[in-house]
Amino acid sequence: MTGVVLTVIIPAYNAEKYLPQCLDSVIGQTLKDIEVICVDDGSTDGSASVLQAYAQKDSRISVLTQGNSGQSAARNRALEKAKGAYVQFLDADDWLDPDCCRVLSGQAAAGKLDMLSMAAVSYEEESGRYVREPFYNFYYLTGGGETALLSRDECLQHWWEMAPSAALTIYRTDFLRANNLRFEEGLKFEDCLFFKQALFAADRVGVNRQAFYFRRKHAESTINNGGRHYLDWFDVNAKIHALAEAQGIDRRQKDRWLFSTVNYSLRLYRGIRKEYQKEFFYKAKRFFAEFSPAGGWTVPKPWRNFVYCLLLAPNYFCFRLLCLLPKKTYAKKVGVRILGLKLKYKNGRCKCSL
Numbered sequence: 618m619t620g621v622v623l624t625v626i627i628p629a630y631n632a633e634k635y636l637p638q639c640l641d642s643v644i645g646q647t648l649k650d651i652e653v654i655c656v657d658d659g660s661t662d663g664s665a666s667v668l669q670a671y672a673q674k675d676s677r678i679s680v681l682t683q684g685n686s687g688q689s690a691a692r693n694r695a696l697e698k699a700k701g702a703y704v705q706f707l708d709a710d711d712w713l714d715p716d717c718c719r720v721l722s723g724q725a726a727a728g729k730l731d732m733l734s735m736a737a738v739s740y741e742e743e744s745g746r747y748v749r750e751p752f753y754n755f756y757y758l759t760g761g762g763e764t765a766l767l768s769r770d771e772c773l774q775h776w777w778e779m780a781p782s783a784a785l786t787i788y789r790t791d792f793l794r795a796n797n798l799r800f801e802e803g804l805k806f807e808d809c810l811f812f813k814q815a816l817f818a819a820d821r822v823g824v825n826r827q828a829f830y831f832r833r834k835h836a837e838s839t840i841n842n843g844g845r846h847y848l849d850w851f852d853v854n855a856k857i858h859a860l861a862e863a864q865g866i867d868r869r870q871k872d873r874w875l876f877s878t879v880n881y882s883l884r885l886y887r888g889i890r891k892e893y894q895k896e897f898f899y900k901a902k903r904f905f906a907e908f909s910p911a912g913g914w915t916v917p918k919p920w921r922n923f924v925y926c927l928l929l930a931p932n933y934f935c936f937r938l939l940c941l942l943p944k945k946t947y948a949k950k951v952g953v954r955i956l957g958l959k960l961k962y963k964n965g966r967c968k969c970s971l
Contacts, residue, residue: 622650623722623787624701628691629668630658632709635833636667642712642831644675648719653678654695659685664709689800689807692783696793702726705787706808710833717829721787724823728766731792731819736828737785742835753780753832755824767822773864776816777874783808785830788815805846806853813857817864843890848897850885851904854878858908872910879905898933 625643629636643653655678657665665682672678681694692706703722707713717735725733737753740746758765758775767775783800792798796818800807816822861871882901889897930936 621701623703624699625653626695627655628688629664629709631660631662633663635710640671646718656681656691658691689802703787706784714829730821730823732788733823734786735825737830738828739832781809781812783811805849847889
């Protein structure tokens, strides 16, 4: 390949204290034929100054500025200007292994891939721990090896299992443009939707189990602030369901995706701020009523009783009561009494009575 091999796109909003580590990891890549497009999304801290300082030191870095329009708008704007054969998205509070761009672009070119996903390590800022999370491991796709190439049929078979993170994948730029793939603006969890859209459009997909990407977990990140945007989770998954329908995904695969969606929904509920919890519950209830598995919301394993009973509670009041129960305790019972009220779980329904 000649010219720019890979474009790294970095949207930044109030990330002043994280940008130096992020940018150092990019300009220090062993692959030198890269360009870096940074987009300052209306930051109110010193992010713009940090970006400009790095751009002055390294001609491969360009900086775009815009009013606060969100990560999707920033990524889309940079994507329009990308000159690299491949594109990679990097969050401003994360960073890359020095060999990331070289290894992945080389593997993608050799395999003529439309997209190539990598593993990741999570850095927990509060504890200082590095955690290799199974969700970002791809062990099940490589058979224990380091890499794997997936046919279109294999992509459709494993579509629900692959970690839906736009940042953990490099994409062939012409592939994105040919399929008019862009991030939906005004919506959170947009990277999940973008990844699934790309996966369903791709003919050749690869995975690499080497952890080239470092995800920073900290209280200030958007995904951890418990805001109202958590409610977008269900809008995004309704769109993903429509994509799966259009692809003719069989019912068993869609059901497995739905069960995984339930579990993550409960994680979000526990993290959302109190003032949005009731709205979140009813939105979840409507979503899982509309997109229920073929056999209904059964409980295939005891440890799942608590999760599914929460979603099947008849109202928010019963839901809150069930939240008081330890998971392992409730898994052993189908009927309990709390504060004088009898809660009974039977045949996929939770009933509340005196």
